Amino acid sequence: MTSLAELTSNPDDLIRKDRVRTPLYTDPAIFDAEMTKIFHNTWVWVAHVSEIPNNGDFKMAQVGLEPVIVVRDRKGQVHVHLNRCRHRGATLCEVRKGKTSSLVCPYHGWGYSLDGKLRGVPYENGYDETTLDRSELSLKSLRVEDYNGLIFATFRDDIEPLADFLGPAKKWIDLFMKQGGGYPVKTLGEHKFRFPGNWKIQLENTTDAYHFPLVHKSFLTAVDKETEQQLDMLNNGGFVEDLGNGHSVMVMIPELIDLDDNLEAPIPEKFAELAKELATEGYSDTEVRRIVRAVGGSGFNVNLFPNLACSMAFFRVLQPVSVNETEIRHIAIGMDGGPAAANRARIRLHEFFQGPMGFGSPDDAEVWDRVQHGAQGGDDMWIMLNRGFPKEESLPDGRHRSDVSAETGMRAAYDQWKRMMTV
């Protein structure tokens, strides 16, 4: 029996509460099924509101493997259209981001307004009303909703509203956005890299504190002592909590949960110069403290199934490419209208760890690559996700919570995976 058939007939052979079998990383048929059963049937993150601030702004994105355009129309409304001309299927846009007044296909010139309506068809006399009904030929548009600046889209009109889908994760998203330091959060740029491995290897990693001291030893050696202590996350009283629907939060630095708290705490040595610079620029003591605390980012990762993590000080976006290839984007964020010096500090911290030349990401990519390589052997073997399982605390609503190094967040994601894949 194929793994995919097994998944519906006998799911326990492939996925259990505390383990999953190797074909979840290696079977192309399972990957194809994921692209429809998961990515075509849930809310998928496509943009942050600051990426398309003005009318006419657009960016390219993907929902699963399907190319989409996220665009703000002339009235300010955000649309997510399939990036595909209704005539013969060519993409309307191959520019990553920009500004436009319409979407015109380069093949035969069909033109669409930003809300997706078909406006112009060259040499229209080649058609009559039986062959060209414009009202039937609008771009295929997805349902769009946003929460606190995060824009999601879905192909499904009948699933729950985004706010219900996010549920308890909303509180954590709100806390995460406090790193605007009193300003709206704005994207500043991004690092993109690929690794030869399945997307779920990365999905797991954003809720994996266990790997940090080992894989990121060279990073921990490069930072100052104070930061190193702060990142000693297995000994700082952190926790992981299942947030339902596959979402989870991993708190690594408990004192950085609420960035509005503890403003009177001493300013870390590494930010002393920045604090001085901000004071010189005329920011009040409270403003300086709030901004400086925000510059360091939040002490937790909120993982939103299936493709976004609000990860300490950046957005991690996961893009499956094939069963053994995944693209990761680390989007830097900062303070919209905030002091340039603060945003510069955030950018330097981002470059330090993230991206293909960072001191952290290449080491992550290397171990993920090795997981995929190792998983080429032992098709009948299990990937173990049982760390912290027995001691897991059950919350009244059926969710779970455990210590920071537990694999609770991964189990939450695979629970949702199983719910969606076995229907």
Place this chain on the structure above:
Amino acid sequence: MEADDDGLTMNIAMTIPTTTAATITLAEAMEFAWYEADLLDHAVYEEWLALWTDDARYIVPIEPGVTDFENAVNYAYDDHEMRKKRVERLLSGQSVSASPVARTVRSLSRFRMLKTSETACELRCAQIITEFRRGRERTYTGDVVFELVRAESGLKIRRKIVWLINSTEALGGIGYIL
């Protein structure tokens, strides 16, 4: 040696009579760029670290055409401290992606002197770098722009910018210095 470039320029202006101060030639700058490339490919990092002026930057930008690197997200925007940390990372054996460090061969060609004087020059060239590690070969291609200054000990780098042609695409992990 003075920390800032102006000081450096003044020193040179004071110690070398203008009549004998020669303009930095293409041949001289090319030789220097090849020397730097050779040091990186052969992991002679201490010598490499000494090639830079104190205030120099090593930059690998992302967005084509960006000029304000300081306020942009780059792949690398290294001052001396960060270059030193990068070298330590390559040598420490603590980084799983740099143990072993990828073997690289870089080829620099198509040199053009964009600006030159007795004290400084701007050199642009093509760089194709092939890496090999764990059975996998990858290539990164780009323009390199060197800003070089004449110091007492010879040429030094004030700024090196590596403009990868695919900088806006998803790259693989680059566990070495471009």
